[in-house]
Amino acid sequence: MKDKKPIYIIDLVLVVGTLVSLFFIIFSPIGGTSSLNSFITGRAIIPTLESPKEGYVSSDSILFSFKDGHTLLIDDNPDFRNPQKFTLEDNLYLTLEPGNYYWMVKGIRESEMRKFTIESRVELKMKETDEGYEVVNVGNVKLNVDVYEKDEFLERIILNIEEIENLENISEIKIIGGQSD
Amino acid sequence: MEVKVIKKILFFLLILIFISSSVSSLGITPGRTTINFEPGLTKTVEFTVINSEEKDVNLVVLVQGELNQSISLSDISFSMGANEREKKIKYTLNLPQNLEPGLRTSEIVVVQLPEKSSESQAFIGAAVGVATQIYVYVPYPGKYAEASLNIVGPDEKGVINFVLPVISRGDLDLVRVNAVIDIYSSLNEKIETIKTNEIGILSGERKELVAKWEQNLSSGKYKAIATLIYDENTKTLEKEFNIGYQVLEIQNIEVNNFRLGEIAKFEVLVQNKWGEPINNAFAEMLIYNNQNQVMAEVKSPNYNFPALEKALMILFWDTGGVRAGTYDSELFLKFGEQSSKHNLKLDVSERSINVRGVGYVISEDSGEGGDIVFILGSIIVLLVVINLFWFLFLRRKLLSKKKDVKELKFRGNTKGENLKIKN
Numbered sequence: 016m017k018d019k020k021p022i023y024i025i026d027l028v029l030v031v032g033t034l035v036s037l038f039f040i041i042f043s044p045i046g047g048t049s050s051l052n053s054f055i056t057g058r059a060i061i062p063t064l065e066s067p068k069e070g071y072v073s074s075d076s077i078l079f080s081f082k083d084g085h086t087l088l089i090d091d092n093p094d095f096r097n098p099q100k101f102t103l104e105d106n107l108y109l110t111l112e113p114g115n116y117y118w119m120v121k122g123i124r125e126s127e128m129r130k131f132t133i134e135s136r137v138e139l140k141m142k143e144t145d146e147g148y149e150v151v152n153v154g155n156v157k158l159n160v161d162v163y164e165k166d167e168f169l170e171r172i173i174l175n176i177e178e179i180e181n182l183e184n185i186s187e188i189k190i191i192g193g194q195s196d
Numbered sequence: 197m198e199v200k201v202i203k204k205i206l207f208f209l210l211i212l213i214f215i216s217s218s219v220s221s222l223g224i225t226p227g228r229t230t231i232n233f234e235p236g237l238t239k240t241v242e243f244t245v246i247n248s249e250e251k252d253v254n255l256v257v258l259v260q261g262e263l264n265q266s267i268s269l270s271d272i273s274f275s276m277g278a279n280e281r282e283k284k285i286k287y288t289l290n291l292p293q294n295l296e297p298g299l300r301t302s303e304i305v306v307v308q309l310p311e312k313s314s315e316s317q318a319f320i321g322a323a324v325g326v327a328t329q330i331y332v333y334v335p336y337p338g339k340y341a342e343a344s345l346n347i348v349g350p351d352e353k354g355v356i357n358f359v360l361p362v363i364s365r366g367d368l369d370l371v372r373v374n375a376v377i378d379i380y381s382s383l384n385e386k387i388e389t390i391k392t393n394e395i396g397i398l399s400g401e402r403k404e405l406v407a408k409w410e411q412n413l414s415s416g417k418y419k420a421i422a423t424l425i426y427d428e429n430t431k432t433l434e435k436e437f438n439i440g441y442q443v444l445e446i447q448n449i450e451v452n453n454f455r456l457g458e459i460a461k462f463e464v465l466v467q468n469k470w471g472e473p474i475n476n477a478f479a480e481m482l483i484y485n486n487q488n489q490v491m492a493e494v495k496s497p498n499y500n501f502p503a504l505e506k507a508l509m510i511l512f513w514d515t516g517g518v519r520a521g522t523y524d525s526e527l528f529l530k531f532g533e534q535s536s537k538h539n540l541k542l543d544v545s546e547r548s549i550n551v552r553g554v555g556y557v558i559s560e561d562s563g564e565g566g567d568i569v570f571i572l573g574s575i576i577v578l579l580v581v582i583n584l585f586w587f588l589f590l591r592r593k594l595l596s597k598k599k600d601v602k603e604l605k606f607r608g609n610t611k612g613e614n615l616k617i618k619n
Contacts, residue, residue, distance in 0.1 A: 022594055029586055033579050074225045076539075096406045097348065097359050105552065108541065113227070137326045138223030138248060148322060153248070156227050191305055193327035194227035 062126040064119075066106075069129045074113075074136035074155060080106040084120035093117045093128060113156055139192040147183035152176055156194050163189040221248035222255075222308045224326040232400045233300075233334040237291040243328045245283045245306050247276045254309045257285065261302030263330060266290050269304070289330065297336040303327040333365060335399060340366035341373065341426045345433040354412060358390065360405040360422060360433070364397040371396050373426045375405050380419040387413070397426075413439050415470075443469040444477055444529045446538055447506060451549040456520060460549055462494075462511040466529065468501035475500045477531035479509045483542065484524040491523070520545050 062084030067077055079087055079101075087107065090098035091114055101107060113135035120126040138154035152158050152174035160180070162169045165187045172180050173195055182188065223246030231239065247253055256273045270286040287304055307325035342363045349356040358377050364370045374394040379387045392405040405424075417438055424431040447465040454460050462481070468474050476498045483492040496509045509529075525540040543550040 019595070019598065022591060025586065026591070029583055033583060036575065036579055091361075092404050094404075096404060097357050108539075108552065110539070134225050135227030136223055136225040136246075137227040137328070138221070138246060139324055139326060140219065140221040140248065141322055141324050142220075143218035143322070153221065154223060154227070187322075189307070189323040189325065191307070191325035191327060193303055193305075194329055 060122075061124050062120040062122040064126050064129055067118075067129070067131045069131075071129075071131040072134055073131070074134040076108045076110045077131065077133070078106055078108050079103075079118065081120045081126065084122035084126060086121040087118065088121065089116055089118045091116055093130075095119070095128075110155075135194050137192055137194055139190060141188075141190060144181070147181065147185060148188055150174070150180045150182060150190060152178050152192070154192075158192045159195045160190050160192045163191075219249060220308060220322060220324045222246065222253075222306065222324045222326050223248050224306055224328050226328060228329040228331055230331045230333065231289070233291060233295055233332050235291070235293045238288065239291075240286055240288045241330070242284055242286050243304070245276070245285060245326075247281055247283070250278050250281055252276070252278050256307050256309060258305045258307065259287075259302065260305060260327075261330075262300055263289070263291075263302035263332065266292065267302060267304070267330070289332075291332065295332065295334045297334045300332040300334055301329060303329045333400075335367040336365055338366050339368045339370055339427055339429060340364070341370060341397075341424060341429070341431060343424050343431060343433060345420065345422050345435045347420060347435055347437045350411065350439060354410060356409045356411055356437075358392070358407040358409065358420065358422070360392065360424065361402060362395075362397060362405060362424065362426070363402045364399050367399055369396065369398045370426045373397055373403075373405065373424070375407070375422045375424045377407055377420050377422045379409075380421065382417045382419075384419075387418070411439070415439055444474060444501065444531065444536065445469050446527070446529070446553075449527075449540070449551040449553075451551065454515075454547065454549050456518065456544065456546045457516055460513045460515050462513065462549075462551075464496070464509040464511065464527070465506060466499075466501070466509050467506045468504055470503065473500065473502050474531050477501060477509075477529065479511055480528040480530060481511055481513070482526045482528075483513065484526075486521075488524070491518075515544070518544060 060083070063082040065080040065082065067073070067079070071077075081087070085102060087101040087103055088095055088098040089101075089109070089111070090096070095117070101109075111133050113133045115130065115132050117128050117130050119128045133155075135156040136154045137156065137158060138152070139158070139160065140151040140153045142149045142151075150160060150172075152160075155176060157176065158174045160172045160174055162172065162182060162185070164185045166189065169185070174180060174192075182190075225244050225246065229241050229243075231237070245255065253276050254273070255276065257269055257271055259267045259269065266289055268288050268290070270288075274283065274285075276283055285306075305325050305327045307323055310321040310323050342365045343360050346359040346361070347356060348359060360375050362370075362373055372394055373396065375392045377390045377392070379390070381387055388409065388411070390407045390409050392407040395403050395405065397403045415438075417436060419434065419436050422433040422435075424433060445467050447467050449465070450463045451460050452463070464479055466477075466479075477500070478498050479496040481492075481494050482490050483494075485491040492513055494511045494513050496511045499507055499509055501507055521544060523542045523544060525542050527538045527540055529536045529538070538553065541552040543552065
């Protein structure tokens with residue numbers, strides 16, 4: 016027993032040393048990165064997608080949130096040949112053009128792929144001014160705006176998003192906005 | 197004194213009523229519904245009318261365009277109350293057995309009726325209308341491709357992506373689709389020819405052709421002419437693009453050592469992405485309250501950015517009287533006649549302001565996380581190796597050595613010999 020004492024001491028040093036090191040690596044602020052935790056504990060290695068849900072449809076900005084990943088990929092094609100890449104530490108609000116999109120997240124591994132749709136929103140605001148009317152495109156697409164006076168067609172104006180147009184000297188005005196090509 | 201206050205309040209209320217009544221606003225979503233033609237197809241489509249001003253409104257619904265005989269509406273007129281922001285309406289599309297090939301369109305127009313005069317019952321003022329379009333694509337006989345050319349980049353490595361979304365609009369599938377892109381200088385000299393990948397596209401399907409080009413051109417205007425080749429047919433697409441233009445890009449926004457009620461110092465890290473200096477650039481920030489009114493407007497001094505270099509732009513915001521909460525904000529980077537807008541959300545708390553970006557990357561990719569994982573992962577692997585080496589090899593060897601020594605001792609004693617054992 017006495018002869019084996021040095022061996023047992025080395026055993027003890029190694030086991031305790033290893034456990035202490037692992038505890039430090041997993042729970043310390045440096046080692047406690049989600050990626051490393053995932054790597055060591057073997058859980059949630061695949062990034063978890065939270066928002067937007069599969070098939071989500073909106074005409075506004077979209078909040079992207081996920082766990083255990085660092086790079087957000089968005090593409091209008093499911094093969095992700097030419098994706099937009101965003102390296103993130105936090106959630107991200109994005110305003111995208113109308114269309115169908117696919118998104119996924121890269122971490123240690125790649126997440127599942129989800130689809131979402133940004134619908135076009137045609138929205139017009141008309142305000143009476145001293146000189147006439149101020150028309151604003153408050154939607155999310157470029158608009159063709161047809162202007163009528165007393166139900167007679169006057170002109171077609173094209174308004175980019177948030178663009179303002181002043182219409183003067185028109186009585187009984189009617190404007191109709193539709194998505195431009 | 198009280199009467200004066202009441203008069204003031206009434207005056208402001210009257211102004212408010214006047215302002216709100218002189219604004220008309222109406223929205224509709226989706227702005228367009230696209231359908232691939234099928235003979236005799238019946239489809240019910242829902243759309244949403246948005247009462248943006250949240251006022252009591254009367255609306256009428258009209259159908260226009262070449263498919264108007266094929267569309268029936270769920271409502272032809274309706275009202276929305278001030279508390280009703282959205283209303284869903286449906287229409288049913290009954291397509292005939294035959295339609296001419298190509299794009300066939302119609303639109304459903306929702307018009308907000310002007311208010312009626314209290315004396316004559318006649319409509320007065322202005323009318324606002326919005327339309328949701330119906331696009332029906334009728335396949336062309338044979339093979340037909342519709343395509344556009346998008347040029348993305350160059351990125352920081354100088355790579356330009358040429359993306360050609362292609363839609364097969366014929367009634368036959370496209371078997372082999374690819375494109376050849378020729379790049380020309382402003383003097384019309386051909387500089388390079390790039391080829392895309394090759395794909396097959398089923399009838400009615402949309403796919404993309406992509407070509408990446410790692411270029412090293414000087415700043416200026418260039419032209420790309422793409423020849424789309426689909427089976428035996430070709431189509432030419434043309435687009436101009438710039439290399440190296442004036443862009444200031446936000447890299448990061450930080451507010452350090454902040455206390456609510458004091459002056460917040462916004463440090464906006466900005467990079468000049470252009471190959472030339474940009475002078476007299478400044479940042480301007482608008483901060484909105486919960487009623488969407490501008491509660492603060494702050495501006496930085498002017499800065500000069502050497503080519504491709506970064507600099508900190510500083511803005512100060514006096515948060516006296518500001519409550520903790522989330523505020524919408526717009527940050528403008530302005531120089532010359534150019535202005536770029538960045539939507540932000542400011543999470544203001546007692547000791548910090550967290551700036552969230554809308555539509556741009558919040559943080560730079562430092563790659564730090566990956567390094568830490570690699571280093572700590574290596575430590576774990578090293579620990580495992582040491583343990584295995586000790587327990588499976590070294591420890592056993594030492595134990596067997598000791599055992600041999602004991603056996604030698606034991607044998608020596610039984611033979612009555614005096615053995616000297618060297619360790």
